[in-house]
Amino acid sequence: MDRLDAMGILLAVVENGSLSAASRQLKMPLATISRKVSELEAHLGAQLITRTNRKILLTETGRSYVEAAKEILSRVEEAERVAAGEYSAVKGDLTVAAPIVFGRLHVLPVIVDxxxxxxxxxMRLALGDRFSNLVDDHIDLALRIGHLPDSNLVATKIGAVRRVVYASPDYVARHGALTHPHQLADHDCITFENVTAAHVWRFLEDGRELTAPIRSRLIVNTAEAAVDAAIAGLGLTRVLSYQVAKPVAEGLLVPLLETFEHPSLPVQLVYLPQGLVPMKLRAFVDFAAPRLRAVLR
Structure with a gap:
């Protein structure tokens, strides 16, 4: 039995949540997946997973073994990268994660160049508006907007953005400009549910938190949809400044209530700490950082 191969199959089963899902990901017959896991359990003399009709559950022994297997396979991959020359030449695979709009507008052109x-x-570019787990999602480098919850990450700051309320000039002409967040209750709002609440928006007034009730006429799950609806004059939306840079420059949207906004959010490139950074990663950070700083200036 190839134990490294069996470890990899077990991790695929755990990460995908079932034997059948692992079979599809690995493009391997389901019977082979099941046999490899059973052989590994027989070799160890311990049950690693409990099979149910819908999913698999790790036993206590299984949880410990999976964590150890992740570490072992990570070290093997690192050794292979060293042997392949990734620490002395710019070569190999690189996965980068970024928010959807920022990634499409700014990160993708940098990757192409x-x-x-x-x-x-x-390279693989993974776009999503939720923080990805660099370990579990096999991410080499992520662009993060906001303060880092994990201080262990190595970070390179490339700029800052603000979260601001925007509306079309037509909407402002029809409904009037706002001078205080409490006026939001009398306006139609468009909320981006991944970032802002659907019933209240929070601001700062004289250094104190201010909660303003809102009415969401429309709730969307992408910033682009919120921006498009605001441009169409449906109502006010609250998004990050980079997400509306182009329509603001073109006069399609105007900022409101800027004096009540929270401080700017940092934008950073982050990766996991490691003893020796692969050349491909160092090269991309050095290449991307000045270009991204330019668009955030």
């Missing part, structure tokens, strides 16, 4: 310069690098 980087790949043109470095033909031996292949």
């Amino acid at each position: 980087f790949l043109k310069v470095h033909p031996e690098v292949d």
Whole structure:
């Protein structure tokens, strides 16, 4: 039995939540997946997972073994990268995570230019508006907006953005400009549910937290949809400044209540601490940081 192969299959089962899902991901017959896991359990003399109709559950022994297997496979992968020269040359695979709008507008063009310069690098761009787990999601580098909950990450600051209320000039002409957050209760609002609450928005007044009730005429799950609805004159929306930079520059949206906003949020490139940073990662950070700083200036 190839124990490293069996460990990899077990991790795929755990990460995907079932034997069948792991089978689809690995493009391996379900019977083979089941047999490999059973052989590993027989070799160890311990049950690692409990199979149910819908999902698998790790036993206590299984949880300990999976954590150890992750560490072992990570070290093996690192050894292979060293042998392949990733620490002495810009080559190999690189996965970058970024928020959807910022990633599409700003990170993707940087990646395209980087790949043109470095033909031996292949990249994956994972776009999503929720913080990805760098370990579990196999992310080499992430662009994070906001203060870092994990201070162990290595961070390179590239700028800052603000969360501001915006409306179309037409909406302001029809309903009037706002001078205080409490006036929001009398207006139609468009909320981006991943970032703002649907019933209240929070501001600062004289250094104190201020909670303003709102009425959400429309709730969406992407910033782009919120911005488009605001441009169409449906109501007010509250998004990050970079998400509306173009429509603001074109006069399609105007900022409101800026004096009541919270301080700017830092934008950073982050990666896990490691003894020796692969050349591909160092090269991309050095390439991307000044270009991203320029768009956030």
